Structure formats: structure tokens, C-alpha cells
Amino acid sequence: MLSEAVAAAPSVHNAQPWTLVVRGHVAELHPRQVDLLDEHDPQGRDRAISFGAALTNLLVAVRHLGRLPHVDRAAAPESEPATAKITATREATPSGVDERRFAAIERRRSYRGAFAEQPVTDAERDTLRVAAGLGPDEMHWITGSTEASEVARSLAYAARVLHADAEYQRELTHWIVQQDATGDPTPGAGIPEKALGRQGLPAVGLVTGQTKLPDESLLASRIEHDSVLVLCSATDSTIDHVRIGEALQSAWLEATAGGLAVSVMTQPLRLEEMRKAVTEQLGLAGVPHAFLRFGRTA
Template sequence: MTAAAPAALTTEQIGFLARAVSRAPSVHNSQPWQLRVRGTEVDLLMRHGVELRRQDPFGRDRLLSCGAALTDLELAVRTLGRDCHVEYRDDEDVVATVTIGRPHPASARDFALYHAIARRRSHRRAFFHSRVPEGVRTAVAAAGETTGVHVVEPGRLDKLAELLGFATRVLRDDRGYQRELELWTAHTHGWNAIGDGVPEDALSPEALPVAGLVRTATPVPDDVVLAGRLAAENLLVVCTDTDTRADHLAAGVTLQRVWLTATAKALVGSVITQPLHLTGFRARLASELALPGVPQAIFRYGYPAVPAAPSPRLALDEMFPEGPTGGLR
């Protein structure tokens, strides 16, 4: 007897997947993704018209963001009790395709990471003054390690402070960057907010200079003070063996698995990528810190000193370029 073909997704299941994807982190909360459902195949598409030419001139951050969304999509499929296969696509519009298979129970790990999606926050403020235990830090770093992608705790914090301090001063004086950041700084937040952009009250001068996004009034401590502040944080650098489109996507997939693992352990975090777009910065960072590859993002995490509200999100219907799917909300 021939086995039945995998069942197509129902409208309710499509909504389940879309809600998970919508909660992924993205550069400036731009949410640069859409979904296209074709029976048992789901395409993750690049949503055009949201390019950030000063923050992300080469589109790396958009691919990192789509990689994070791809992690959420895969976890949601597995939580539905379905097997799936993920294929990266070398296409201008299609980032990846997830082919949904037959029923298969989700692992306890995938189930736990899926339930962390709704609790994950971008915490751009200072952390509670308590170092994360070594065993927890090891587990968080190991969560994303995969072929071609490496997650490492940076050494030589004096050199990192020197580089980040320089980058902060450059970005603070970059008028084009500042104009673009102003456009993407939203003025609303909360559980029911609709839209994109970074909530104004999510930013704070108390955090690391680059953690809260660099503005014209962002203070820049000297290198010694900044190195001390870095030492009080928990930092990870996500590196890839090479620097292709697939590497950028894989780095985003890894970053989200690391972040969700941290979330499941009652931690919060935020991502630093702005300095990595400055000419020569990544090469200097890799050299000075003896990194095992090309740095794609810096992840800072810890225990929250104050709660972080969720960022606004676009309406789910906007995630489907071919029109609303069942009136999703």
C-alpha cells in the first residue's frame, strides 16, 4: 500500500506558523520577511522596500533577520507535530523553503525553544549586576554551534572596547545614519502595538554605547571604562567560516537558537551589528580577538534589571504578498 502524501496546512496551522515568524527579531524591528504557502511547502520571502542603506548597506542584517525568522518557522512546524526539511535558496526573493513532511513528535528541546519565542525580548538596557553562571553560559553558547558557524566568548576585552568606542564615535557623527535611525525609532510599544521600528522607550543611555543604538547624544566612555563595562556583561560573537549569503542566513539561524535558549533560561539579550558595517571593522575584530571566522553579530545577554516590553509587530496579513490568508490576525 502506498503511504499517504503529507497533509496540506490548514488556515489555522498557517496562522500558527505566521505568528511564530512574526515574533522573530530583526534589524531596527523592520520585519523584512513574508511567507508564501504552497501546499506542504512554505517559502520564506524577502520583503522589499525596507532596506536600511546606512545601517545595513550590504543587506547582511536583513539576511540575519530572515535567518532568525527561519528558526521560528521551523520550530513552529515541529511543534505542530510535523517533520520538515529546510533548504536555503540562492534567489533574490526566496530566502528559504521549508518542506513539511509527515507527522513526527517534536523533541522536548524544540518544544521548549518554541515556547520561548513569545517571551524573547530585545533588551537594550543595562543588565542586573550579576554574572550568568558558567554552566548556563556554556549551554547558551553551545545552542547554536553548527557546521560552518561558531559561537565564542570574546577575549581581549581591551581591544574590543577600543574598537567599539571608535565605532560609536563614528556612528554618532554620521548624519545619514542618524537620519535613518530617527525614521526607524517608533514612539509606541506594548502588547497590542501594530507596526515596525524601535520603540523610543526601549533605548537607554545606561547600556553599552552600541547596545542601545548610537545617537548623537550617546555618551562614549574612555576605553578603560568601556572595557570594565564589557567585562561585567556576557558576550558572544557569532562567526562563520566564509562570508556568503548562505553564511549570513545561517548566522541568523544560529543567533536565534542561542537567543531562545537564553530566553528559556530566564535571560534577556540584544544584538550588536552596527559597528560591523564600518569599513575594515570586521577584519580588525577578527584579528584583534583571534576569532575563528568572519564575525557576523555580537550577542549580549544577562538577567534583566527591568522588564522589557515587546516591540510592535506588523499585522499578520501583511506577511502574505499574495493577499490575506483566511483573514489572519
């Protein structure tokens, strides 16, 4: 059951850059090197965020089993996530939040379609912020037409750069796979071609050689309509990236439990100039790591 929960976590290109080893009351989540990610993720940011997301699922699953998890992190080089050793300690009745999020683990998916008109409410946004559990300076909702237009300009720029980067596109081709019979991604086996976004914001969230580059003003109006949360951190270490991954997945599970659809975009932020531009455009207090897009399925 623990391994199913971990395998259901989102990960960069569905690469699942971790290995889970379970022995009795102890589970160890190890980082795993993955080939063919160097163009997309040269510094390992997305692998560390993915590792954090898998760790969140593991902790939720241990609590669901009625045990309190204790986490020890091994020493690790700065460039990779520390192996997390989770010991299931004393018995503890799972809380309502644990059970709700556990039930969402299997149902959570990336939703790269257009959202329905009905917006996410302020109350829902507050719930998502609390679920992410980061400091107030580490979360920013893109708000108003000025922010939306500026971010749209940057995203359109990133889309053009990545679209034209032949090495990048060669690597990405490896990760786009034909859909299996169930229509769901096979854990660790890349992104089903049919799951890619065709238009609007999700299309610039994963630009392939086939992506039709978006109209900037249309993009701005989608950003303003969709609820887009930027996660950032004051420092930019692997520890921060893992922590952002834990927050991202907690918010994603809470959103799924509350009937919201989500997609995550980090691809544009893998360009250093994009991170700088978005930091300035949104007046962020730190480095942006991920855009989370929330809404209702159309």
C-alpha cells in the same frame, strides 16, 4: 500560528525583511526588499541574518505542530537570501527542546538595560554554544580584561563614527518610533524609542544622534562583566549570514527559555574597519557578524 511565530522574530531595526506565504502543508519564506536601510546595511548582511532568525522561528513552529519540516532552498543571486520552502512532512512528536524554544518565541525581546551582578554560569554558556550549533571557530566569548579593553576601544571608535555620520543618522531616525500602548514593538514598524539602551554596552550597540558617547574604561568593565559572544564565519557569503541568523535565534530562544536576557549588536560591525579590528583583537578565524550579550535582568 506560523505567521505569528515568524512575526515574533528579531530583525534589523525591526524591519522584518521577509514575506511568509503558507499554502496547505507548504510554507515559503521569501526575502523582502526594505527601503531606508542602505546606510546601515549596504551589503544586506543584517537582512540575511534577520531572514535566518525568522527561518528558525518557522522551523520551531512547524515542529511544535507535530510535523517534521523539510527545507528546500531556491536558487538565488549571491546578494540575497534564497527563498526557503518548508514542507511539513510526516508526523513527529515535538522534542522537549522544540517545545521549550517554541514557548520562548513570544517571550523573547531585546533587553538593552544593565544586567544584574550575578554572572552567566559556565554551564549556561555551554548550553548557549550548543544551541547556536556553529563550529568551535565560529563562536568566541570575549574573555579577560585585555580582550574587553581592545573591543571597548573599537566600539567607542565605531560609536564616534556613526554618531557623526549625518546621512546614517537621518536614516536611523526613520526607524526609531514612539512606543505603542502595550510597550512592545509593532512587528515591522521600527524600534520603540524607549527600548534603546541608555548606557554601557547596549548604548554603543545602537548609536543614535541622542546617544551619550561612553567612557571607554567603563565600557571595558561592562564587556568583561556581561557575557558577550561573537558569532563569525570563515567565509562571508549571504549563505553564511543566513546561517548566522539561524544560530543567533536558536541561542536567543534557548537563553530566553533559561531565564536569561539578551541583546544583539551588529551596528558597529557594519563598519569594515571594525570587522577587521575585532578579528585581530580576538584572534578570530573568520569574519565577525554579531555580538550577543547575555545576562540577567537587573
